[in-house]
Amino acid sequence: MSAPTFTPATGRPALLEDPPPRRGKGFSGGNVAIYAIALIVVVATLGPVIYAILGGFRSNPQLAADPVGLPDPWIITNYVNVLTSPEFWRYALNSTVVALITTALVAVFGVMAAYPLARYDFKGRGLLTTVFTLGLLFPLTVAIIPLFLMIRDLNLTNSFWGVALPQAAFSLPMTIVILRPFLMALPKELEEAAQLDGTSRIGFFWRILLPLSGPAMVTVGVLAFVASWNSYLLPLLILNDPAAQTLPLGVAGFSSEHAQDTAGVLAFTSLAMIPALIFFLAMEKRIVNGLQGAVKG
Amino acid sequence: MADDLTARSTSTGAVAATPRDARAADLAPARSAAGAVGGQRRRRRSVSSNARKRLEIAFFVAPALALFVLFVVVPVVQAVRYSTYKWNGLGPMDDFVGLDNYTQALRDTVFTDAVMHNLIIIVLSIIIQLPLGLAIALLLNREIWGRTALRVIIFVPYVLAEVVAGVVWLMLLQPNGVIDAMFDAVGLGGLTQLWLGDPDVALGTVMVVLTWKYLGLAIILFLAGLQGVSADLYEAAQLDGASWWQVQRRITIPLLGPTIRTWGFLSIIGALQLFDMVWILTGGGPANSTMTMATYLINQGTNRSLYGYASAVAVILFVISLIIAALYQYLVLRRDNPQAPKPRKAKA
Numbered sequence: 001m002s003a004p005t006f007t008p009a010t011g012r013p014a015l016l017e018d019p020p021p022r023r024g025k026g027f028s029g030g031n032v033a034i035y036a037i038a039l040i041v042v043v044a045t046l047g048p049v050i051y052a053i054l055g056g057f058r059s060n061p062q063l064a065a066d067p068v069g070l071p072d073p074w075i076i077t078n079y080v081n082v083l084t085s086p087e088f089w090r091y092a093l094n095s096t097v098v099a100l101i102t103t104a105l106v107a108v109f110g111v112m113a114a115y116p117l118a119r120y121d122f123k124g125r126g127l128l129t130t131v132f133t134l135g136l137l138f139p140l141t142v143a144i145i146p147l148f149l150m151i152r153d154l155n156l157t158n159s160f161w162g163v164a165l166p167q168a169a170f171s172l173p174m175t176i177v178i179l180r181p182f183l184m185a186l187p188k189e190l191e192e193a194a195q196l197d198g199t200s201r202i203g204f205f206w207r208i209l210l211p212l213s214g215p216a217m218v219t220v221g222v223l224a225f226v227a228s229w230n231s232y233l234l235p236l237l238i239l240n241d242p243a244a245q246t247l248p249l250g251v252a253g254f255s256s257e258h259a260q261d262t263a264g265v266l267a268f269t270s271l272a273m274i275p276a277l278i279f280f281l282a283m284e285k286r287i288v289n290g291l292q293g294a295v296k297g
Numbered sequence: 298m299a300d301d302l303t304a305r306s307t308s309t310g311a312v313a314a315t316p317r318d319a320r321a322a323d324l325a326p327a328r329s330a331a332g333a334v335g336g337q338r339r340r341r342r343s344v345s346s347n348a349r350k351r352l353e354i355a356f357f358v359a360p361a362l363a364l365f366v367l368f369v370v371v372p373v374v375q376a377v378r379y380s381t382y383k384w385n386g387l388g389p390m391d392d393f394v395g396l397d398n399y400t401q402a403l404r405d406t407v408f409t410d411a412v413m414h415n416l417i418i419i420v421l422s423i424i425i426q427l428p429l430g431l432a433i434a435l436l437l438n439r440e441i442w443g444r445t446a447l448r449v450i451i452f453v454p455y456v457l458a459e460v461v462a463g464v465v466w467l468m469l470l471q472p473n474g475v476i477d478a479m480f481d482a483v484g485l486g487g488l489t490q491l492w493l494g495d496p497d498v499a500l501g502t503v504m505v506v507l508t509w510k511y512l513g514l515a516i517i518l519f520l521a522g523l524q525g526v527s528a529d530l531y532e533a534a535q536l537d538g539a540s541w542w543q544v545q546r547r548i549t550i551p552l553l554g555p556t557i558r559t560w561g562f563l564s565i566i567g568a569l570q571l572f573d574m575v576w577i578l579t580g581g582g583p584a585n586s587t588m589t590m591a592t593y594l595i596n597q598g599t600n601r602s603l604y605g606y607a608s609a610v611a612v613i614l615f616v617i618s619l620i621i622a623a624l625y626q627y628l629v630l631r632r633d634n635p636q637a638p639k640p641r642k643a644k645a
Contacts, residue, residue, distance in 0.1 A: 034436055034437075034439070034441055035441065035442075037433070037436055037437075038436075038437060038441065038443075038447060041433055041437075041447075041451065042447065042450050044509070045450055045451055045453060045454060045509075045513065046450060046453065048454075048462075048465050048466065048469055048509070049453060049454075049457075049465070051465075051469065051475060052465045052468070055468070064473070066478075067473065067474055067475045067477070067478040068475055068478050068479065068482070105364070108360075109360045109361040109364060110361060112356075112357045112358070112360060112361060113357060113358050113360075113361035113362065115357050116353070116357045116358055117358070120350070120353075120354055122350070122351070122354055128358065128362075131365075132361075132365065135365060135369050137615075137618075137619060137622070138369060138373050138615065139566075139570050139615075139618070141572065141591050141594065141611065141614065142373060142376060142611045142612070142614060142615040143369065143372035143373050143375075143376055143611070144594070144595075144598070144611065145376060145379065145594075145598045145599075145604050145607050145608050145611060146371070146372035146373075146375035146376050146379060146608070147368065147372045148598075148599060149375075149386055149604065150371070150372060150375070165364065165367075165368055166368045166372075168364060168368075169364045169365055169367070169368030169369045170368070170369060172361055172364065172365050172369075173365075176361070201350075201353055202353060202356075205357075226456070229458070230457075230458035230459065230460075232458070232460050232572070232573040232576070233572050233573065233591075233595070236576075236595075237599055247458070247461075248458050248460035248461065248573075249460075251458075251460055251461055251464050252460050252464065252577060255464045255467065255468075262468055262471070262474075265464065265468060266465070266468055269461055269464050269465055269468075272461055273457060273461055276456060276457065276458065276461075277453065277456065277457070280452075280456035281449050281452065281453070281456065284448070284449060284452050284456075284517075287456070288452075288517055288518065288521055
């Protein structure tokens with residue numbers, strides 16, 4: 001600061017204008033080290049995924065001769081075999097159906113229950129809210145043996161409902177915990193205005209509350225869909241019939257049945273990743289918001 | 298809520314102490330007028346309105362409550378009941394054994410080792426992922442080229458199903474597979490192991506795969522938390538001559554506290570229930586060296602049809618989770634409690 005002429009007119013000390021000698025918490029620049037670290041993170045993160053995708057384009061002899069190399073020549077038979085096999089599509093379809101049923105149940109039942117818990121004044125409201133919230137403490141694993149036996153007794157083994165109903169039930173606490181404060185935060189004036197216009201509370205729910213809670217419903221729905229799409233334990237016990245199995249079961253089954261066919265397994269697994277990757281990366285913000293919001297409350 | 302408001306406006310109409318009450322009182326006549334216009338609306342406000350309200354509440358809550366009771370409450374209660382019987386799920390459940398299943402489980406070293414493995418995974422997850430995740434998040438929390446893409450890429454392992462990620466790693470880790478080849482390439486070929494086949498190494502290998510799978514979640518959550526830290530604070534600290542490291546240590550990390558503690562909770566809960574990844578990678582082996590409480594439970598329950606015994610294991614799993622969650626709540630999350638969590642919920 002020896003040169004007074006250098007002092008900027010804004011009154012900011014020259015310190016910030018000078019290239020700082022230490023690595024300042026500048027939001028503008030990145031240096032080589034940062035990009036190097038970013039690159040390492042990217043390689044470590046994507047490496048296995050890219051290896052799986054590329055491995056699917058190789059043959060088993062290629063993989064055995066040089067595990068790390070690029071496909072040479074590129075072979076598409078592995079992928080073609082998977083894509084032309086009815087099993088793969090059936091697994092994908094089953095996963096989609098189970099996830100959609102679960103999501104629909106969770107979203108509809110969840111918002112319906114959250115509405116009175118958020119906006120009605122009645123005796124037992126606190127108790128009811130606590131009951132649902134306590135559900136957060138019980139993971140599905142704890143109840144898995146009775147669930148398995150119950151689903152068997154209900155003749156829901158190998159049915160999509162046998163997986164979707166328990167999954168939805170175990171997703172309800174989280175859903176209500178996210179939705180209730182959201183519904184509570186909507187201004188009371190909305191309800192008063194609706195009443196002035198002669199709308200009943202049920203009408204208010206359908207015509208005003210539901211459209212307004214769209215963003216929260218999407219978050220809740222995405223979380224339920226993700227959980228269902230990736231779930232393994234419950235389908236493992238409930239869906240024994242290959243015709244009813246979901247993608248995670250299909251991937252696990254294919255990899256143990258074709259243990260020697262590394263390239264085939266990689267192709268199958270790569271294709272199984274694609275729908276999930278597209279959907280979940282598009283919804284990344286929602287998932288993060290949901291995960292953050294849910295636990296903090 | 299509306300009934301509540303009507304009642305309040307009539308009772309406080311005369312007093313009209315607060316502005317809000319006054320407004321409600323003003324509204325009351327208007328609403329009566331509106332009610333008079335719509336003929337069929339008047340019925341709703343009669344004596345039966347209370348009954349109708351209850352009917353509405355029942356209508357809204359019943360489906361969720363039925364689902365919840367049938368598929369959460371009943372099975373959890375059943376698990377406790379089953380746990381006191383010796384039962385294979387087929388015949389009548391009449392061999393009451395009291396707490397025998399519990400004592401048997403706690404005496405089985407395979408199970409107590411499994412509990413230990415869960416605890417090791419919890420501790421290692423935090424020891425490894427917290428500093429690593431924090432460091433990467435702090436370094437990436439600046440305007441660098443491709444930041445959005447980076448965030449998405451980091452999230453990839455987390456969104457993959459554990460089964461899918463597990464199968465990919467199974468292929469990577471097979472003897473003479475990619476991992477071995479990479480060790481060879483950097484001249485460490487002598488260090489290659491039967492990554493999943495050696496009881497001394499397998500749990501460590503599982504830990505590496507879990508780190509790969511879940512580090513992204515930590516980074517993403519920390520980055521999201523960092524966005525809530527005001528840039529003014531950095532500037533102020535810089536003006537005071539704080540170094541980059543001082544800024545991180547004195548300002549950023551403390552302000553990130555709630556996010557870190559939240560992540561810690563998620564991480565612990567996940568580690569306690571760990572099943573999918575272990576089941577795919579090792580099935581709990583070799584020689585039970587990667588057995589977790591959940592894989593033990595499934596092994597005993599559905600594979601060996603010891604439903605009573607497996608239920609006791611499930612109850613123990615629950616009690617251990619509850620104790621750890623309560624301890625965490627008491628020791629760690631307590632710091633966050635004074636802040637009301639409500640406002641930030643509103644923007645969810």
